[in-house]
Amino acid sequence: MRLGAIADDLTGATDLALTLARSGMSVRQTVGIPADPNAISGADAVVISLKSRTIPAAEAVTQSLDAAKVLLAAGAAQLFFKYCSTFDSTDAGNIGPVIDALLDLLAEDRTLACPAFPTNKRTVYKGHLFVGDQLLSDSPMKDHPLTPMRDANLVRVLGRQTARPVRLVDINAVRGEHLDHGLSDKPGIAIVDALDDADLLAIGRAAANMRLVTGGSGVAMGLPANWGISQRTNATRHQSPSGRTLVLAGSCSGATRQQISVAMAAGFDGLQLDPIEIAAGRQTISDALDFATKATATPVIYASATPEAVAKSQDALGRDRAGAVVEAFLSELAPLLVNRGFDQLIIAGGETSGAVVAGLGLKNLDIGPEIDPGVPWMYSKVGETPIAIALKSGNFGADNMFIKAWDLLR
Numbered sequence: 001m002r003l004g005a006i007a008d009d010l011t012g013a014t015d016l017a018l019t020l021a022r023s024g025m026s027v028r029q030t031v032g033i034p035a036d037p038n039a040i041s042g043a044d045a046v047v048i049s050l051k052s053r054t055i056p057a058a059e060a061v062t063q064s065l066d067a068a069k070v071l072l073a074a075g076a077a078q079l080f081f082k083y084c085s086t087f088d089s090t091d092a093g094n095i096g097p098v099i100d101a102l103l104d105l106l107a108e109d110r111t112l113a114c115p116a117f118p119t120n121k122r123t124v125y126k127g128h129l130f131v132g133d134q135l136l137s138d139s140p141m142k143d144h145p146l147t148p149m150r151d152a153n154l155v156r157v158l159g160r161q162t163a164r165p166v167r168l169v170d171i172n173a174v175r176g177e178h179l180d181h182g183l184s185d186k187p188g189i190a191i192v193d194a195l196d197d198a199d200l201l202a203i204g205r206a207a208a209n210m211r212l213v214t215g216g217s218g219v220a221m222g223l224p225a226n227w228g229i230s231q232r233t234n235a236t237r238h239q240s241p242s243g244r245t246l247v248l249a250g251s252c253s254g255a256t257r258q259q260i261s262v263a264m265a266a267g268f269d270g271l272q273l274d275p276i277e278i279a280a281g282r283q284t285i286s287d288a289l290d291f292a293t294k295a296t297a298t299p300v301i302y303a304s305a306t307p308e309a310v311a312k313s314q315d316a317l318g319r320d321r322a323g324a325v326v327e328a329f330l331s332e333l334a335p336l337l338v339n340r341g342f343d344q345l346i347i348a349g350g351e352t353s354g355a356v357v358a359g360l361g362l363k364n365l366d367i368g369p370e371i372d373p374g375v376p377w378m379y380s381k382v383g384e385t386p387i388a389i390a391l392k393s394g395n396f397g398a399d400n401m402f403i404k405a406w407d408l409l410r
């Protein structure tokens with residue numbers, strides 16, 4: 001193994017696995033820390049997906065260290081800590097505490113932090129994170145329910161999460177001649193500017209000798225070349241499943257809601273879930289199962305709703321319970337649907353994906369074709385049944401993603 005990666009959520013892990021595969025690496029993605037070390041042998045890169053983005057910092061540190069130890073024991077030469085391209089965190093963590101712990105484990109005192117993902121419009125300039133044309137702190141991320149991002153200056157944001165020095169390596173240094181020196185000449189954590197993929201490739205090259213690299217998936221783009229891997233190797237051929245297609249959505253992001261309405265306008269069959277109805281026992285698993293089985297087009301089963309409707313169910317049930325009710329429903333429903341022949345599934349939302357993947361009992365995921373930036377098809381098995389599954393981060397994917405994705409499996 002060359003690169004051992006720890007991702008703080010499932011869709012983020014998939015995003016990273018796709019980037020590494022596109023850069024030529026053979027990649028294994030595991031759901032949680034693998035119990036069997038054989039599960040991670042034989043690949044250039046292993047991405048362990050955790051669900052540690054918003055859990056208490058001490059737990060995120062413990063899980064990340066456990067994952068790192070497994071990766072190091074399996075021979076990882078370099079570690080990568082993947083977090084969100086919108087730097088989702090609070091002053092309590094978890095990005096700073098996890099970086100600190102990983103550096104201590106490696107007995108290192110310096111690394112870099114670069115969440116930029118220009119293809120998806122996340123850039124870092126003079127240490128400030130932009131989402132499209134907006135500063136992070138002016139973007140919808142300012143109202144994120146768990147990690148509201150009210151400061152776009154990443155030197156300050158990370159500075160509040162770690163006792164180590166946090167400094168800026170700005171765009172002039174990134175585009176200058178001595179970037180490797182600029183990245184590593186001082187201890188601490190360097191926030192690194194990046195505006196386009198050429199910047200990310202340069203940062204990746206300059207980070208060849210760092211034992212720990214941290215960031216979004218973008219900055220991983222340049223790492224495979226450091227091992228002489230520069231072209232996509234022949235990916236393992238998978239026979240695409242040929243059963244029925246299905247979308248399950250728990251993400252309430254604008255992007256997901258738009259993807260649902262475009263799919264519905266194109267004739268998909270939709271069933272909207274309502275957490276209040278589910279909690280009251282008036283909307284049941286067998287309703288959803290019947291609906292999907294009888295659907296004449298691709299069924300879309302979604303809890304996705306407007307901010308007003310979400311507020312209503314949160315008022316009635318409490319924020320955590322409203323989310324948990326939907327997640328539990330989809331987690332229970334998903335394996336029943338696979339049993340009924342649905343073997344090509346798109347899941348929308350990071351938490352939702354975590355719940356569905358747990359319900360399906362998936363342990364390993366192999367990368368398949370890319371649907372949109374950051375969203376690949378993955379191949380896995382439910383018991384002995386082969387499936388194709390796409391785990392879509394809430395804000396990722398083109399408007400027509402639910403329509404165009406299936407052709408890639410044919």
Ligand SMILES: Nc1ncnc2c1ncn2[C@@H]1O[C@H](COP(=O)(O)OP(=O)(O)OP(=O)(O)O)[C@@H](O)[C@H]1O
Nearest residue numbers: 251303305310313322323326349350351352393394
């Ligand atoms: N109608 C609803 N009312 C309240 N909560 C809901 C509703 N629909 C979905 N949810 C919950 O909202 C949460 C959405 O989180 P999820 O991570 O799946 O999507 P996201 O935040 O858009 O995606 P990502 O984390 O990839 O950006 C889930 O816990 C889901 O159960």
Ligand SMILES: O=C(O)[C@@H](O)C(=O)CO
Nearest residue numbers: 012015084085216350393
């Ligand atoms: O970096 C991103 O934006 C995504 O990979 C992600 O982490 C979504 O949760």
